[in-house]
Amino acid sequence: MIDRAAEALNSRCRAINSAKVLLLGLAYKPNVDDKRESPTFVLMDLLKQRGAQVSYYDPYIPVITPTREHAAWTGLTSIPWNRETVAAFDLAIISTDHACVNYAELGQWAPLIVDSRNAMATVPTRPGQVWKA
Secondary structure (H helix, E strand, O other): OHHHHHHHHHOOOOOOOOOEEEEEOOOOOOOOOOOOOOHHHHHHHHHHHOOOEEEEEOOOOOEOOOOOOOHHHOOOEOOOOOHHHHHOOOEEEEOOOOOOOOHHHHHHHOOOEEEOOOOOOOOOOOOOOEEEO
């Protein structure tokens, strides 16, 4: 997934180092608020290690509470869902595909998307905007 994110960013002459990356979905599966064993934490850690500025959006998890394995993320809050905020990211990665997320808005707002859940399959997007992972 990280390699795919790097490919997508490189297609826009951008590197992961210093890129603003938004992860969609922190819960370990769709439509729940359980973050235990969520693979999104691993993605967040790997992106941060490569120099990315990492944020997340999850309507079920407004703030990250303490966890043993990922204590460094404690207190981070979910971004607000609006055009201005989402459009400010270089890349959005769909990690957990919650049904309540408006993927049509994501397609309108985000400049670049890596879709690991096929959430954008029926959403109109621009050529080269969505990369499947």
